[in-house]
Amino acid sequence: MRRYARAMTGDQMAGDLCVEAMLQEHVLKPQPTEAPLPKTRIDLFSLLDSILADPAKLPVTNLSVPAFQNLSSRSRRALFLTAVEQLDSSAVESILKIGPEELANVLKEAERDLASSLATEVLIIEDEAMIAFQLKEIIESLGHNMVARATTREEAVNQARATRPGLMLVDIQLADNSSGLDAMDEIFKFHKVPSIVITAYPERLLSGRENEPAFLIPKPFRADHVKTVISQALLTQAAS
Template structure:
């Protein structure tokens, strides 16, 4: 497989990771662009890699930690969302959390990417989860037509300290529930029970309320293409609870207006 084919295979996921780190598509793409430019300048950098995926994330990590790259992004016209919360969580903690929980690396692989030992990596991941969960409790609407999956999601969401305002099985139910109680986060399947589309339901909802959305699908490759438009947050079925927890934390973490439920009630 050629270098271009290897990169193309992993590019959408590198974009997802960089976007989650920086808080915006444009800022994340600046890092991925820098990665591609580095590979063009040094075409042999992946030739000796036993695991090209790990090598790509190692390179992106080095670029992310580069003062010069960070400075260029910060000078750009596009702000990094969630900057107040980012001030409380250091970059290396976010990297550890995302590599394990969002990108699905093993602890050993994530530790290798970040050039640290496994106990240190594990400590960082645990710290990140606690810090994020304590800051971002909100109301959640679940759009899911499979009862067992919906119940699993409900239990997971409530276990993180959030409150489920309702579970919708169809487009019309989702719209009705959202109008009754505006959610702070939406978890949405894409194919619903009556043949309607979770994408269509979400598109209708976000016309009237700005809310982060996490799409859940058995066919993520149809949506995570690296070409706009695409869901900002996407989870593949069957999912790991740790992945859902990580993406929920990230979706709310980078949402400027996401506040604890008690603050929204008194605002």
């Protein structure tokens, strides 16, 4: 809740004060019998959002996440709850007190406005030319640019060092029989960058290895799924 409030108010102290105000009013303060304590995470987020949605209750601050600057308050809240907190649609509808169609429209508007704010250089680590081309078309449709493509571990490390990308799309099995995960490990030593693994071998990521990717897309992939995960990865990075 503190992460959500801080991102929405643009200030650490202001966000924490919103959470404190919610807890004081709805948890710590004695409640009438007909107003039971919140029982679920969704209940707590709903109470907090009622504070964040009221401009009169918020301090005037500059948003700490620059990518949010062009988004309305409701768009920011909807996008953050779905992409960063990863709540399902019904939960977000309950928190924001809107219906399914309205949420879909809000998210579509938010993603469109967010795309230009999050535009970045992308390194594609993929040895199959056709798949690399498909990924290039997808990222360009979001306003991003493929700064380079690598097909081996060594090439990936060299390209990352030279271009310092803002996002990496990584295949596991590369042309020299090396692993894209090993390339990621090497790159992370000098450049921490949001990374999405796109692979036909998702079972290889279930070993409990260090630096397992937070974002995974199995092959064959759908373009809309790739677009959603890219936005999630960049938004999570921007809000961290």
